[in-house]
Amino acid sequence: MAEAFKNAFNEQVITLMADIFKRTYPAFRRDDFISGCMETLEALELKERVGLIVDQLDRFLPADFDEFANILLGAMHPAEDNTELAPVECDETGLRGFPAWPLIDAVTKRGIDEPEKALPVLKELTKRFSAEFAIRPFIAKYPDYCVSVFREWIKDKNRHVRRLVSEGSRPRLPWGIQLKALVTDPGPMLPYLEALRDDEEEYVRRSVANHLNDIAKDHPDLVADIAADWLKDASKNRERLVRHACRTLIKQGHKGVLQAFGYGAVGEMKADIRILTSKVVYGEALAFDVAFSGGAQEQGVMVDYAIHFVKANGNTAPKVFKWKDTKLDKTGALKADRKHAIKPITTRKYYAGEHQLEIIVNGVSLSKQPFTLVM
Template identity: 50%
Template sequence: MPEPFKNFFNIPLIEKMGALLCNAYPAFDQDKFIALASADFENLELKQRSNQIRDALVATLPNTIDVSGPILIQTLGSQAPIDGGTTQEQDSGLSGFAIMPMADFVAQVGLNNPTTSFDVLEELTKRFSAEFAVRPFIIANQEGAMRQFAKWAKSKNAHVRRLASEGCRPLLPWGIRLQAFVQDPTPVLNILEKLKDDPEEYVRRSVANNLNDIAKNQPDLVAKIAKDWLKGATKNRERLVRHACRTLIKQGHQPTLEALGYQALDARFSDFEVQSDKVKLGEALVFQFVIENKSDKPQPIILDYAIHFMKANGTLAPKVFKLKTGTLKPHDVLKIKKTHMIKPITTRTFYPGSHKIEILANGKSLGSLPFILEI
């Protein structure tokens, strides 16, 4: 059985943090820090452990970032590899997950001194990521924070450039929601524009994820950006745009699909059938169909299928799954057979009754068939 994720925070790490902090700041109460940080540790999950370590830092370090910031920096180990992992247990200094509570400490005690705090976070993010800790600074002073992000976007360090994008994602998972950027992402777009051709895939992937966040509330805006960015685009930028548009592609958002070169298909859809019109939970839905390119020209195609699951109120809600992306050659005939297991999962409650399978090509429905799910 794999090690629980929460065990990235453990007692040896706390003891190592305590020893390094004491070396950097002889007045540091190492015993108090270890006692506070490790209290009832086994019963805490990952974020709870991180927060408890942060609180122990607040209780034992000077409460001004001008003093505590340099102390934290003295404890740091080597920089993390670019997109190649974060934990470096053999490092004599601190890196990896140890940085998370340290960055949160900076956000808690340094909010009234962003200049020094940003300097400290810049060093911390090179060893893990300060993407969560920078968000309170955006909320407190958006204009000032985004000026700093613009500077980070020009950094020679890829970790810092990535922070400029990742830190201002409107809907960063597990991060504070940046509602102002949900409503108006213009300040974020100014940062992404600077980073869209970054030499590191690590940074470009963050740009794509940021745009994907924006797309969830501003789909037409992202479709326009995709169209603009694809003009004269390199292969790297093309991959970025496609990844940024993944949610809109699955939703069949027509302006986005058109920006990516996917038009309505000139094709014949036939022989669509399900192997059985009754499927038991835990078994497979098997379906098949044929698509024939009726054109003398090749046609780009994104082929998906949607299963319309019954909800508690008896209505159906679609969940889209990928089938195939490619190009139909002139008069090509594509025969598809797919097996989809419908098995219990923790993120969905299944209800018995009439469901539906639908085939989608370039965002357009080609046809649907009903089936009964038996529980």
């Protein structure tokens, strides 16, 4: 069994941190820091352990932010790239990986009222462990100032600094505080995403894609327009970025996004469904085939299907599943078959009754057929 992430902070690591701080700040109360951390550490989960260490650093490091920041920077590992590190990858020369996390959070706690001093420290710390969560309170409180700082960061030679611009400012970053102003209006960050879209590092480009996917949840038409623009004369790397950015909208069948990728109107296309298992016993599979006709010659098609599952109240609700990204033949036709297992999963409770299978092509519903689920 894999080691629990919380164990990245154990007595060995706490002692190493104490020794490093003692070296960079001779007045550091090493033994008191260790005992203050270890008194309750074992009972805590990962984020609670980080919070405990932040509190102990706040207790034993100087109140003056400049002195505090210099001590933290002096405790950093000299290497400026952390991407391939194991959770604990530091030594007596300095901190990086998970052990650098509390230092980053300590900067936010101490420096939230001094962004002009705190952000340069986060810029250095993010090279050792991502500051994507720690920077978000600054973006929320000082949006204009942060945007001005980002103008320089997008040109930084270190990929982690460039990525921090796009990842730290994601409107709906999972596990991070929501940046409500950017949820409402993502416009301030769009020039920075465009500047990073062709970054030499896939690591940065993937962050740009995830940022756009966040925006798509609130502004789907805007992202569709961006996709259409960015796909003009796009390199393979940018095309992959845009496709990843639009993954949610593609799954939803957003017509503008599908058109941006070349999946045009379905016109007079038809989809004749044949249900091969009109009664599906729970634990077995729905089997069906579909004959598509009436499309344009060799037309690109994004074929999805939705199952309208019966809910507890007897109503139905659709769940869309990806199926095929292909082309029609020279006669504008296509034949395809599928089996969809209906078996126990943790994310859905099944109910007996009449369900519906729906076929969707390029975001347009073409046909439906019923089947019965027997529990």
